[in-house]
Amino acid sequence: MPLLNTGARIPVCGLVSQYNNTALPDGPDRLSQLMGTILVKRLTIKGFIIFDDYAHRYPEFAHDMAKWVGEGQIHYREHAVDGFEQAPQALIDVLEGRNFGKMVVNIK
Numbered sequence: 001m002p003l004l005n006t007g008a009r010i011p012v013c014g015l016v017s018q019y020n021n022t023a024l025p026d027g028p029d030r031l032s033q034l035m036g037t038i039l040v041k042r043l044t045i046k047g048f049i050i051f052d053d054y055a056h057r058y059p060e061f062a063h064d065m066a067k068w069v070g071e072g073q074i075h076y077r078e079h080a081v082d083g084f085e086q087a088p089q090a091l092i093d094v095l096e097g098r099n100f101g102k103m104v105v106n107i108k
Contacts, residue, residue, distance in 0.1 A: 004037075007041070008043050010043060012045060012046065013050065017096075034039045076099030077100055090103050097099060
């Protein structure tokens with residue numbers, strides 16, 4: 001937060017690593033410090049949910065993204081596991097942040 005420019009805009013989309021939390025993390029409460037930074041730097045923080053807010057643009061996205069991936073302009077990483085029996089552990093790994101990129105379960 002200290003490195004953000006005055007007037008920065010911060011998009012928030014997805015909190016998968018937090019879904020199973022039942023309590024606040026250990027440590028000091030830094031909410032007042034966070035709020036002070038938001039105020040002094042005049043930050044804009046906006047949450048959005050892709051398909052609630054942008055579903056109408058999905059066809060445009062799919063068309064453009066397919067083109068860019070095909071042309072090698074977009075690079076991505078997948079974490080792949082083999083076999084349907086690995087699916088439960090793969091989901092646990094996603095929820096606990098043990099994968100990098102999209103988790104894929106290859107079904108044989």
